[in-house]
Amino acid sequence: MKVTIHKGSHEIGGTCIQLSSEKTNILLDAGLPLSTDSQPVDISRLSVDALLVSHPHQDHFGLMATLPPGTPVYIGKLARSLIDATQIFLGKDRYALDFHDFKAWQPFTIGDFTITPYLVDHSAVDAYAFLIEAEGKRLFYSGDLRSHGRKGVLFENLVKRPIRDIDVLFLEGTMLNRSNDLFPDEKSVEQAIFQTIQPQKNISFLLSSSQNIDRIVSAYRACKRAGKFLVIDIYTAWVLEQLRQITQNTPAMDWPEVRVFAKGSQYERLKANPEYFGDFSNRLFRYRVMPEELRQNPGAFLYFGKMSSFSHIDEFKIAAAPVNVIYSQWLGYLDGTHPEYYGSVQIAAYRSDPAINFVYAHTSGHAPVEDLKTLAEALKPKMLIPIHTEHGEDFSQIFANVVTHNDKESWSL
Numbered sequence: 001m002k003v004t005i006h007k008g009s010h011e012i013g014g015t016c017i018q019l020s021s022e023k024t025n026i027l028l029d030a031g032l033p034l035s036t037d038s039q040p041v042d043i044s045r046l047s048v049d050a051l052l053v054s055h056p057h058q059d060h061f062g063l064m065a066t067l068p069p070g071t072p073v074y075i076g077k078l079a080r081s082l083i084d085a086t087q088i089f090l091g092k093d094r095y096a097l098d099f100h101d102f103k104a105w106q107p108f109t110i111g112d113f114t115i116t117p118y119l120v121d122h123s124a125v126d127a128y129a130f131l132i133e134a135e136g137k138r139l140f141y142s143g144d145l146r147s148h149g150r151k152g153v154l155f156e157n158l159v160k161r162p163i164r165d166i167d168v169l170f171l172e173g174t175m176l177n178r179s180n181d182l183f184p185d186e187k188s189v190e191q192a193i194f195q196t197i198q199p200q201k202n203i204s205f206l207l208s209s210s211q212n213i214d215r216i217v218s219a220y221r222a223c224k225r226a227g228k229f230l231v232i233d234i235y236t237a238w239v240l241e242q243l244r245q246i247t248q249n250t251p252a253m254d255w256p257e258v259r260v261f262a263k264g265s266q267y268e269r270l271k272a273n274p275e276y277f278g279d280f281s282n283r284l285f286r287y288r289v290m291p292e293e294l295r296q297n298p299g300a301f302l303y304f305g306k307m308s309s310f311s312h313i314d315e316f317k318i319a320a321a322p323v324n325v326i327y328s329q330w331l332g333y334l335d336g337t338h339p340e341y342y343g344s345v346q347i348a349a350y351r352s353d354p355a356i357n358f359v360y361a362h363t364s365g366h367a368p369v370e371d372l373k374t375l376a377e378a379l380k381p382k383m384l385i386p387i388h389t390e391h392g393e394d395f396s397q398i399f400a401n402v403v404t405h406n407d408k409e410s411w412s413l
C-alpha cells in the first residue's frame with residue numbers, strides 16, 4: 001500500500017492523507033487549512049475512488065467541494081446533515097457528491113479497502129476514527145479525539161479493548177505544547193457557565209459553535225440549574241433537530257427551558273427553502289422568544305450562538321449590571337492572527353469594556369498529551385505517525401515507534 005500525507009504532518013488543520021492499493025485510491029479527510037498562510041491541497045487532480053471524512057469540521061472536509069462532481073464520499077449520516085444545513089444557511093448549494101453513510105463499528109468496503117469506523121468523543125458530533133485494512137496491512141487513523149467530553153467512554157473503550165496488530169497509527173497531536181488545565185473537562189465548563197449566569201441580573205451571551213453539541217448541553221444544564229431559559233438561533237435549533245436522528249436525549253427547541261430567537265437572515269433562509277425545512281418552520285414559531293421579552297427580563301436568559309447572531313449585545317448594556325459574554329471557544333482565535341474568525345476584533349474589545357463581564361469557559365476538543373500516551377500504549381502500533389500537529393518532531397520523546405514524514409512524501413507499507 002502506498003501512503004502520502006498531502007497535508008497535516010506539521011500543521012493543525014487541512015488534513016489530507018492518500019492511501020493507494022493496487023486497484024483503489026482513497027483520501028482520508030480533505031481539510032481546508034486553518035491558517036490563511038497554508039495552501040490548500042489541489043485534490044481535484046488526484047483521481048481518487050472515494051473520500052472518507054472523519055467528522056464535520058472544515059479542517060477535515062472543507063476541500064470536498066473541489067472533488068469532481070459525483071465522487072463517492074463516505075461520512076456519518078448526521079455529519080452530512082449538518083454540512084448540508086450549513087450550506088443552506090450560508091445560501092450556498094449543497095454538494096453535488098455521491099454521499100454514502102456508514103454505521104459505527106460496522107465494517108464496509110471501498111474497493112480493496114475494508115474500513116471500520118470507531119465513534120469517538122470530539123467537539124464535533126458524529127466524529128470517527130477509522131481502522132483501515134488492505135493488502136495485509138492495518139492502519140488506525142485517530143481523526144480528532146479526546147476523552148474529557150460527554151462521550152469519554154468511547155475513548156476509554158479504545159484503551160480497555162484495544163485494536164490489535166496495528167501496523168500504522170496516525171495519531172493527532174493538536175494538544176502537544178498546549179494546556180487544558182484551566183477547564184480539564186466539559187463538566188468544569190458547565191460549572192463555570194452556571195456560576196456566571198446564576199447571579200446575573202442582566203442577559204448572558206455564550207459564544208460557541210452550534211455544532212459543539214457538548215457545549216449546548218452544558219449551556220442547557222447550567223440554565224436548568226439556574227432557573228433560566230436557553231435562547232438559541234434558528235440554525236442551532238435546526239442542528240438540534242438533526243440530532244434526533246440519533247438521540248432523544250439532547251435538548252431541542254420544544255424542551256421547556258429552550259426558546260428560539262427567530263429573526264434575521266436565518267429566517268430568510270428558512271422562508272427561501274420550504275421543501276428542505278418541511279414543517280420545522282411552523283413548529284419553530286411555537287417556541288420563539290420575542291425581543292421585547294428579552295428586554296423586559298434580560299436576567300432570565302442565556303443566549304447561545306456565534307458572533308454573527310450577537311449584533312444586539314450592545315442593546316443590553318445598562319448601568320445596573322454588565323452584560324455577561326461567555327467566550328466558549330479556543331482563545332487563540334482572539335490573539336490577533338485570525339482575522340478570518342468572524343467577530344474576533346469585536347470580541348477582543350469586549351474584554352476591556354466595563355459594560356461587559358467577559359468570561360472564558362472552554363475545554364479543548366482534543367486529547368491532552370497524557371491521554372494520547374495512554375491510547376498509544378494501549379494500541380501498541382508498529383509505527384506511529386504524527387498528524388494534525390505543529391510539534392511532530394516532539395512525538396518521539398513521548399511515544400514509541402515514531403516515524404515522521406513530511407507533507408507530499410510518499411512511501412510504501
Ligand SMILES: [Zn+2]
Pocket residue numbers: 055057060122124144365
Ligand atoms: Zn475537529
